[in-house]
Amino acid sequence: MARINDNYLKLQAGYLFPEISRRVNEFTNAHPTAKIIRLGIGDVTKPLVPAVLKAFHYGIDEMAAAETFHGYGPEQGYDWLAQIIIDKAYKPLGVELETSEVFISDGSKCDSSNILDIFGLGNKVAIGDPVYPVYNDTNVMVGRSGDVDDKGYYSGLVYMPCTEENGFMPDIPSQKVDVIYLCCPNNPTGTTASKKQLKAWVDYALKNDAVILFDAAYEAFITEPDVPHSIYEIEGAKECAIEFRSFSKTAGFTGVRCGLTVVPEALMGTTATGEKYSFNKLWNRRQCTKFNGVSYPVQKAAAAVYSDEGGAQVKEIIDYYMENARIIREGLTAAGIECFGGVNSPYIWLKTPAGLTSWDFFDKLLNECFVVGTPGSGFGPSGEGYFRLSAFGERENVETAVTRIREKWGK
Numbered sequence: 001m002a003r004i005n006d007n008y009l010k011l012q013a014g015y016l017f018p019e020i021s022r023r024v025n026e027f028t029n030a031h032p033t034a035k036i037i038r039l040g041i042g043d044v045t046k047p048l049v050p051a052v053l054k055a056f057h058y059g060i061d062e063m064a065a066a067e068t069f070h071g072y073g074p075e076q077g078y079d080w081l082a083q084i085i086i087d088k089a090y091k092p093l094g095v096e097l098e099t100s101e102v103f104i105s106d107g108s109k110c111d112s113s114n115i116l117d118i119f120g121l122g123n124k125v126a127i128g129d130p131v132y133p134v135y136n137d138t139n140v141m142v143g144r145s146g147d148v149d150d151k152g153y154y155s156g157l158v159y160m161p162c163t164e165e166n167g168f169m170p171d172i173p174s175q176k177v178d179v180i181y182l183c184c185p186n187n188p189t190g191t192t193a194s195k196k197q198l199k200a201w202v203d204y205a206l207k208n209d210a211v212i213l214f215d216a217a218y219e220a221f222i223t224e225p226d227v228p229h230s231i232y233e234i235e236g237a238k239e240c241a242i243e244f245r246s247f248s249k250t251a252g253f254t255g256v257r258c259g260l261t262v263v264p265e266a267l268m269g270t271t272a273t274g275e276k277y278s279f280n281k282l283w284n285r286r287q288c289t290k291f292n293g294v295s296y297p298v299q300k301a302a303a304a305v306y307s308d309e310g311g312a313q314v315k316e317i318i319d320y321y322m323e324n325a326r327i328i329r330e331g332l333t334a335a336g337i338e339c340f341g342g343v344n345s346p347y348i349w350l351k352t353p354a355g356l357t358s359w360d361f362f363d364k365l366l367n368e369c370f371v372v373g374t375p376g377s378g379f380g381p382s383g384e385g386y387f388r389l390s391a392f393g394e395r396e397n398v399e400t401a402v403t404r405i406r407e408k409w410g411k
């Protein structure tokens with residue numbers, strides 16, 4: 001019999017969001033008339049904007065005629081899309097990139113997992129706690145960890161607690177690590193890092209020959225002027241950081257799938273014998289071997305996000321979600337529930353009322369308010385006692401959810 005990858009057996013439970021769905025399905029089967037409001041998984045609810053849809057349709061129509069049909073595209077994505085992204089998303093930040101440094105993909109969840117292919121197993125990896133579970137679980141899956149302890153920490157991985165005391169931004173580790181995941185604006189806490197904080201990380205990475213895996217999937221939700229949108233706004237970051245971006249939350253592409261990863265040419269690692277080697281070359285090799293690129297119509301649709309018309313339409317939807325975030329944050333805060341995030345991010349990270357555990361609060365909220373959120377402990381041990389609400393809902397539902405929570409849990 002073929003041997004399985006035993007590393008998968010080290011994983012504690014199912015992936016967080018399917019587990020939440022399981023509990024919600026169980027509840028709806030038992031209470032079929034309950035009007036559930038879902039503010040759990042960060043999945044968008046607004047449809048694709050007209051300019052994106054038009055480009056998407058146009059791309060599909062091109063596929064219908066022999067003269068304009070596209071077969072395999074470049075594994076790295078079309079140059080015209082990479083160039084638009086550079087011109088519209090990076091140049092305004094003062095960041096210069098080459099198209100060879102931008103890789104279009106089917107999303108940043110996939111890329112932030114697949115990137116492990118180009119890092120040696122012996123690297124010491126540091127992740128936040130709480131954290132987007134993908135970073136933790138994929139490192140366990142590839143065999144970079146030992147078993148999990150009673151608290152929920154896997155041996156071999158370095159956990160960086162993100163707490164109220166440090167403003168949910170991890171402290172620089174006292175030990176030397178090789179790979180660091182930073183997610184900013186943060187999922188799950190919804191908080192952000194300042195330029196000064198990111199500079200400290202870049203300085204650490206340069207000094208320790210470490211690589212920062214910078215997940216900027218939520219950068220479009222930043223509303224405050226002094227919050228960096230890209231790690232490359234920090235001097236020296238091209239020598240020490242890979243950046244992930246996504247169209248999922250930005251432009252409603254969760255079901256369409258498109259993201260991008262920037263691997264600068266200047267970013268080097270070392271071989272077993274100590275010679276320098278380009279991560280860009282390795283990622284290119286990996287993508288050419290394991291990936292056949294994002295479909296042509298999807299890339300046409302993604303390009304439309306940067307047109308004047310598309311940009312304005314997408315911005316309107318982001319503003320709508322951020323108004324939801326304000327309603328949740330201010331509504332719950334006024335009711336005496338302590339809230340974080342929700343200013344530069346669509347996530348509100350709240351302290352569970354009455355000292356309840358995260359999962360107890362999840363169950364009570366579901367059973368008593370018919371509201372679904374995400375238990376903080378599902379993101380890591382330091383998330384215990386916290387709870388995440390997502391702002392990706394319809395306004396009426398968000399308002400109803402806030403009213404129900406205030407009535408039940410407000411002080």
Ligand code: MLT
Pocket residue numbers: 040041042043109187
């Ligand atoms: C979340 O709710 O954390 C996200 O939707 C998960 C994801 O983007 O994969």
